[in-house]
Amino acid sequence: MSGDMTEHDEHGHGPVAVDEHGHGHVVPSGDPFADPGLPEHHPRLTDISEKAAKRSERIVAGLFVLSAVATIAFMVCYTQVPNNRQSLVNFFPIGAMSASNFALGVCLGVALFSMGAGAIYWARTLMTDVEIPQERHEYESSNEDKAAAIAEFQQGVEDSDWKKRPLIRRTLIGAMAVLPLPALWILRDLGPLPGNALRYTAWTGGELIINDNTVSLDGTTGQGIRPEDITIGSLVNARPKAALSAGDDFNNMMVKSSILLVRMNEADIKSSQERDWGYHGIVAFSKICTHVGCPVALYEQQTHHMLCPCHQSTFDLSDDGRVIFGPAARSLPQLPITVNADGYLVARSDFNQPVGPSFWERG
Numbered sequence: 470m471s472g473d474m475t476e477h478d479e480h481g482h483g484p485v486a487v488d489e490h491g492h493g494h495v496v497p498s499g500d501p502f503a504d505p506g507l508p509e510h511h512p513r514l515t516d517i518s519e520k521a522a523k524r525s526e527r528i529v530a531g532l533f534v535l536s537a538v539a540t541i542a543f544m545v546c547y548t549q550v551p552n553n554r555q556s557l558v559n560f561f562p563i564g565a566m567s568a569s570n571f572a573l574g575v576c577l578g579v580a581l582f583s584m585g586a587g588a589i590y591w592a593r594t595l596m597t598d599v600e601i602p603q604e605r606h607e608y609e610s611s612n613e614d615k616a617a618a619i620a621e622f623q624q625g626v627e628d629s630d631w632k633k634r635p636l637i638r639r640t641l642i643g644a645m646a647v648l649p650l651p652a653l654w655i656l657r658d659l660g661p662l663p664g665n666a667l668r669y670t671a672w673t674g675g676e677l678i679i680n681d682n683t684v685s686l687d688g689t690t691g692q693g694i695r696p697e698d699i700t701i702g703s704l705v706n707a708r709p710k711a712a713l714s715a716g717d718d719f720n721n722m723m724v725k726s727s728i729l730l731v732r733m734n735e736a737d738i739k740s741s742q743e744r745d746w747g748y749h750g751i752v753a754f755s756k757i758c759t760h761v762g763c764p765v766a767l768y769e770q771q772t773h774h775m776l777c778p779c780h781q782s783t784f785d786l787s788d789d790g791r792v793i794f795g796p797a798a799r800s801l802p803q804l805p806i807t808v809n810a811d812g813y814l815v816a817r818s819d820f821n822q823p824v825g826p827s828f829w830e831r832g
């Protein structure tokens with residue numbers, strides 16, 4: 470590069486050299502990485518006024534107390550605010566959501582926000598804001614550096630007024646002590662140990678089979694299924710009639726009692742027991758995968774294979790729901806069916822075995 474030198478570019482950088490193409494280049498002058506030094510320190514109001522410092526202290530403590538109150542409110546809401554289909558609240562423009570979810574979200578949000586806001590406000594107004602340069606050093610610090618770091622940390626503790634302001638210290642410890650408690654309450658969602666809860670479902674002898682596609686939006690009405698409604702090769706999602714009046718027990722009932730009905734040529738059914746438990750080629754199986762409980766859904770009508778989309782367990786619906794691929798350890802439970810006096814499909818009994826994942830059966 471060669472050319473004329475001008476004094477400075479338009480940004481104040483300089484000097485500038487112009488090459489043969491007319492392009493300007495800033496020429497470094499002196500040390501371009503010179504340490505500019507620390508900016509001048511301006512004390513804050515809380516540094517010079519004990520009254521302002523006390524006010525900040527009260528604000529920080531108030532935020533920590535608010536965090537603790539919101540955490541306790543979370544636990545209260547968990548038990549007191551109903552979480553069912555009747556407690557939907559419409560929040561425009563978000564849409565409908567359960568009052569319980571809304572209350573829990575607000576409480577936990579306030580608890581976490583107040584804790585964070587209190588810590589930031591504390592750091593910005595009361596902890597020291599004197600900047601301290603830290604020199605670069607080897608990856609492994611020397612013992613002197615480690616000792617210096619510990620000393621700096623202890624100095625930081627001193628500067629944060631941790632010891633001097635017991636009100637902040639105690640409220641922070643109190644808020645942090647109660648913050649993990651919601652986790653204990655959420656454990657309740659794991660429910661009781663399965664025991665007989667998974668052994669029995671809503672299906673009993675004579676229970677009408679309701680077509681999911683005919684169920685009203687509020688879930689209280691639906692139509693039964695006649696054998697002639699199901700053509701060979703088709704699949705119908707269905708539920709017991711009891712689910713229409715289950716109320717708060719709806720989710721619990723559906724997660725165990727959802728079924729799939731498929732119809733195939735009777736000659737294709739390999740198992741005589743399965744044929745007996747079906748009705749003219751219509752067979753009913755639990756919709757809950759026996760691996761870890763996803764709803765099975767992908768039916769291959771040529772092979773009668775039912776695939777679970779979660780981990781690809783595949784069940785042969787023409788052979789007692791036997792597992793032919795994937796991690797599921799046992800076959801899909803079959804629901805014995807027949808027709809009632811009105812010509813509608815009904816259950817003959819409960820499933821032939823417990824529905825859902827089988828891990829709870831072990832040991």
Ligand code: FES
Nearest residue numbers: 758760777780782
């Ligand atoms: S839940 Fe169905 S394969 Fe895992």
